[in-house]
Amino acid sequence: MNTIGSRTIMKGSLEKVTGAAKYTDDIKVKNPLYIKLLRSPHAFAKIVSINLDRVIALEGVKCVVTGADFKNTFGVLPISKDEPALARDVVRYVGEPVVAVAAETIGLAKRALDLIDIKYIEKRAHLNPSHSLRKSEDRIHPELPNRENNLHKHVEQSFGDLENGFENSDTIVSSEFTFPSVTHAFTEPHCTVVEISGDKELKIYSATQVPHYVHRAVSEVLEVPMHKVRVIKPYLGGGFGGKSDPFPHEMVAAKVALLTGRNTKITFSREEVFFSHHGRHPSKIKMKLGVSKDDGLKSLEGNILIDGGAYGSFGVVTSYYNGVLLQGPYNLPNFSFNCDRVYTNKPMCGAMRGHGGVNPRFAMEVLLDEACTNLGVDPCEFRLGHFLKPYSLTPNEFRITSVSVNSGLKKAMAKSKWSEKYGKLPFGKGIGVGCGFFISGSNLPIHWNQMPQSSVRLTIDFDGGVTLYSGASDIGQGSDTMLAMMASEVLGLPMDMIKVVSADTRLCPIDLGSYSSRVTFMAGNAARNAAIRVRKILAKAAYEMLELKAPKEKDANVDIDFFKQGQNPPKYDSPYLGANPKIDDGLTFSDQKISEAQAGESVDYIDVVRRALDFGGALNVQGVYSSPKLGGTFKGAGAGLSPAYSMSVFISEVDVNPSTGAVKVEKVTCFHDCGVALNPLAVEGQLEGSIHMGLGQALMERIEHTEGAVQNASFLNYKIPSAFEMPEIELIYDGEAEVEGPFGAKEVGEGALAPFIPSIANAVYDAVGVRVRQLPMSADVILSALREKEGKK
Amino acid sequence: MVGKAAGNWRFKDKVLNDLVEVVTLNINSVSYSRAVSSLMTLSHFIREECDLTGTKIGCDRGECGCCSVLVDGKPILACLVLAKFVQDAEITTIEGISVDGQLTPIQESMVENGAIQCGFCTPSMVLNATHLLNTHKAPSKNQIKKCVSGTICRCTGYTKIEKAIEKVVEGRE
Structure with missing residues (x-):
């Protein structure tokens, strides 16, 4: 088959080009409550009182929630779960959600916000990232221990002999660089729709890149078991990292549904999208580089300050990436960097x-x-x-x-x-x-565990059609298409015989989500492995039908001895189902035919499927991808x-x-x-x-x-x-x-x-x-x- | 407290807070008569009253272009027009572009040339390109750029959308 390498039309294009594709805001649920958020007008202030009397009295307002309704905070990284669903006691940036009103119409919810009376005492805001490193009596996150300032994370690493490298350089250049905040600017505003069933199960449709993390966060924040929560990502109008965290509005929409037993819906205005931000960290970088005319780059030293905004988000990872991603693409024997991520009273920064x-x-x-x-x-x-x-x-x-x-x-x-x-x-x-x-x-999952990073389930029933189930989120980049191409290539089937069910935490096995450029590599390998597994079943049936003897099966785990060519091989003891197992069953799967070259005989794919189904029923297999064990043992080696x-x-x-x-x-x-x-x-x-x-x-x-x-x-x-x-x-x-x-x-x-x-x-x-x-x-x-x-x- | 039916509430909301008018629009050759707020914009009328969700709202204030529809064949931003002002016009949304379920040449070209990634701007791009192709036999590169620059696309860098339009023009020659 020649699917791989061909200019393949994206799955979903037809729905998108005719306007049939349903994005989150297009999903209609029965009789929803519409939610609006009252956001903070202050960068840093103490919440003295919230008076909801007038808003609760308003006919048509069904539910009002505040920070007091949520016990647990959340965050995409387990090490910085510092964000509340709604502000509690203190607001930390202009635009932070403080009160959520759920009403029978959008208009009512909007008007209700005007009836909320909040008394704040404004505090001196921390706006300058350099100043955030100074000692402060009134920190943004006083709950962080052993701190006197607004530092969120300090990371540093050093390799080789920096000074020696500079001494052996023919030229040393150094400078300071400044970068402002930029944002993703995807076209589809954030939106969440929650459908609640009679037994209080939550079906959450959300514009997210990471259904799995939303699933975890909702369960934790609302204190409901994970099996009572189902997260679905419908068609998504762009992410670029801006939808790769769990968000407050997702918690709020789910909470209101639980409290009222009603379906809920919340859609952001464009302004709210900018307030939510999660964009690229503004930074100040001092860098020094030593270069030798003959030997290339000798030493690099970086002092980096990144402005994280009010909450953690992906910030710890960002701090490391600011340094470690400079280790390529050049040889760089001596390398040192440190990075401070500080909190400031601005919308939080994250992954972009x-x-x-x-x-x-x-x-x-x-x-x-x-x-x-x-x-x-x-x-x-x-x-x-x-x-x-x-x-x-x-x-x-x-x-x-x-x-x-x-x-x-x-x-x-x-x-x-x-x-x-x-x-x-x-x-x-x-x-x-x-x-x-x-x-x-x-290489490392955010939540440390031994699970594969991606699993893809593949089923074939009597009609011969293949269905792939993957947790990966197609956010417009075409991951559904990529998954289908894997199966198409391995099984010799046209693309339209392969359907993809993705990004639904109830139907699909786990995949961590669409971020860090992981989907093609990880979910792709898992899909390919699943297709190879089902091909083995089909090959066996084909040999029976052809009345030929199958060649002896080799170990599917492919040798990863390519690494031994390196100088300092780390230990490999992880018997993961090999990346790239070879296909060596002696058959050709192409154009819905399975043929054996030596005997010159072939059988139709559909007949082979039916033969394979004869005793066990529908074929169900799973392929996984686990990344190999890599890296050193020093602090931050995983980054x-x-x-x-x-x-x-x-x-x-x-x-x-x-x-x-x-x-x-x-x-x-x-x-x-x-x-x-x-x-x-x-x-x-x-x-x-x-x-x-x-x-x-x-x-x-x-x-x-x-x-x-x-x-x-x-x-x-x-x-x-x-x-x-x-x-x-x-x-x-x-x-x-x-x-x-x-x-x-x-x-x-x-x-x-x-x-x-x-x-x-x-x-x-x-x-x-x-x-x-x-x-x-x-x-x-x-x-x-x-x-x-x-x-x- | 048991919630009342949504329909009642929507009507009550309108009566309490806005002037309500019966607005009749001709969208994709179907006539829709609805009692709505006299301040309801065309984009919300299309999405909420007619359930034609192919028209996207990215900003609701005339900046992103995603809600473009054709009014008497000309592209306009549906978020900047009150529904009641276009009652005499023929309105075409993305759902009304294909004829008998057949893709039009520009739709086909966009699919084939990879001009669609997340798809949120796609309906607007298709409608704007349809207007360009209807009014220009051989639009210039600049005219094509102008046509796509009215809508924000953050995925494609516009290159493949321009190419999709160019291919349709080439096919005509």
């Missing part, structure tokens, strides 16, 4: 496409470009030969498997005509390069571990108007090593989408706060690129097959965003000779840098 790796990547690539300028070397030529070796270990013990970035950079140089352009374009025109490195799923890493190269060409400072990205050449591109249509879509989002962060996106309040909580004032800003795009994605990826694939959804941004900054330097050390590179920033440069002359 390229999680934690984007801002430090900008700093590193800009410094590397500066070092190349100092050394008088071509930044592309210099990078060649200094990339990580395939099948090696980094100093912090990341297992590196396939690496295609060296040849990828050469291809990108050729396509972009780099050598003819770099340093040779007229003033105002420039070309620049940046490279990146990202995980294909986190950034992944079974495989993607790497990318961006070469950007810009036009800078010296009189206005406006930057236009004219062309971008991107090489992304996603291993085998399973579905080029989806791969291109992810890369183009990353370019769009990266362009926004590079040139225009920025959340503005005044006294902690978001000032530009609308698409009118938070500008994202339109079709007119998009550059001409050249994509190359022909990396070598990844040994452990499903059919050789690695991630493609996130890694490409980070290196694009510094490639623009480096092109700006080539164009007009100014180094940009802050984002966005808006016209005013470039213009003042140009004026400063003129002044110096």
Whole structure:
């Protein structure tokens, strides 16, 4: 079969293009109560009293809940469950939900909010992340022990001999970089619909990337057993990390349903989406890089401060990712970083496409470009030969498997005509390069356990149709399509014979969700394994029908001896059902026929299915993926571990108007090593989408706060690129097959965003000779840098 | 307290707080007469009164473009128009685009060219492109960009949507 590698139409496209697809807000449940949230007007204040008398008296208001109705707090990470469903005693950011009103109509719920009387005593808000490190008598989270300030998490790691590396460098460059807050800006606002049954079972439809974590959180916060909760993700209008936490409104909608026995619904306004945020952490990064002309990168030191906002979210992971994702794609023998995540009285930050790796990547690539300028070397030529070796270990013990970035950079140089352009374009025109490195799923689960990271169930009944059940969330990236392609390829069936039931915690076996670029690698491997298992059953039946002898079955667990080529192999003792078990049953499954080459005979797939069903009934198998045991034993060794890493190269060409400072990205050449591109249509879509989002962060996106309040909580004032800003795009994605990826694939959804941004900054330097050390590179920033440069002359 | 039927409540809410009018709209060649608030916007009329949920609301204030519908063949933002003001017009939503269940060329092209990821902007993109293709035999690249720039898409970077429109134009030649 040739499904893998073909431009495969996305499942669900037909429903989406005709308007039939039901998103959460489109789901009708019987007679719901509509919920509205009253949000805090203050960044930091004590709640003195909440008077609900007038609102309860209002006819049509059925239920009002406050923080007192929820005992447990929650958070996506078990180590920072610090968020209440509704504020208790204190509010920590402008927009924090304080009271929820459930009424018979949306209009009534809205009007009811005006009748709530809350008395606050305002406190001095912590808004500046640097100040949050100072000793404070009035901390944002006083419950955190052993603290005198608003530090949430401090992480540090050090490998090799930093000083020695700097001593052996030919040039040392260092600088400070600042990054504002940016947000996901998906088009579908958050929405949750709860349907409650007579026996108080909750069916929660929610616009979420992580039904599994919502399932856990609702059960914990509401103190109801998990089997009484079912979470379903309908069609989802974009996530990018912004829907990868459990949210207060999900807890509230479920709570109101339990209290009233009524169905409930809550939909955010666009403004509320901005208040909820969970976007990229604003950061200040001090970085120092030592480079040797012959040996490449010698030492890198990073001091990083990230502004977490009011609650934890994914922040602990973000803190680590700010450092550890710099361990690739180059050889970097000596490396040290520390990162402080602080609480401030602003909407919380969390995971956003390229999680934690984007801002430090900008700093590193800009410094590397500066070092190349100092050394008088071509930044592309210099990078060649200094990339990580395939099948090696980094100093912090990341297992590196396939690496295609060296040849990828050469291809990108050729396509972009780099050598003819770099340093040779007229003033105002420039070309620049940046490279990146990202995980294909986190090797460690958030909730520590020995379960597989993904399980996929596969059934075939008498009609021959295949149904896959997976907890993975298709959030528009096409994961349902990817899962079906796995089965299509293994079983030789057309795509329309394979149906996918996904993201329903009642029907589907566990999958941790769509984040950290894990789905293709992990759920994909699980689906492939499930298909291989069912193929074994079918192969046996086929041999019986053909009256041929089946070859002796080999062990399905594939050897992972590829690692032994590395220098310092860690112990492997995990007998997980092998990633990429080979298919060696001596048969060909293609076009709904199963054939044996030597005898030259074949049987119809459907007949084989019926034969296989004869004694046991419908075929039910499960495939799983468990990541291998990886990594060192030092503190934080698990952070950034992944079974495989993607790497990318961006070469950007810009036009800078010296009189206005406006930057236009004219062309971008991107090489992304996603291993085998399973579905080029989806791969291109992810890369183009990353370019769009990266362009926004590079040139225009920025959340503005005044006294902690978001000032530009609308698409009118938070500008994202339109079709007119998009550059001409050249994509190359022909990396070598990844040994452990499903059919050789690695991630493609996130890694490409980070290196694009510094490639623009480096092109700006080539164009007009100014180094940009802050984002966005808006016209005013470039213009003042140009004026400063003129002044110096 | 036992909850009253939703229909009653909705009506009561309207009577108490807004002027209620009977609004009759012709949507996808079907006539819908509903007693609604005189301030009800077209987008809410379409979604709530007619249950045509293909029209998406991303911001409800004229910024994202996702609620575009065709009014007498021209794309407008349904969140910025009161339902009662378009009673004489022919309104087409995404559900009324395909003829006899057959996809139109632009719908087919968007599916085939991977112009759809999360799909939330898709109905608006289809309607805007339909208008462009109906009014221009061979739209320029700039006209195509202008056509898609009225709707926010955060997934695709617009490239594949533009390509889908270009392919339809190519198919005409």
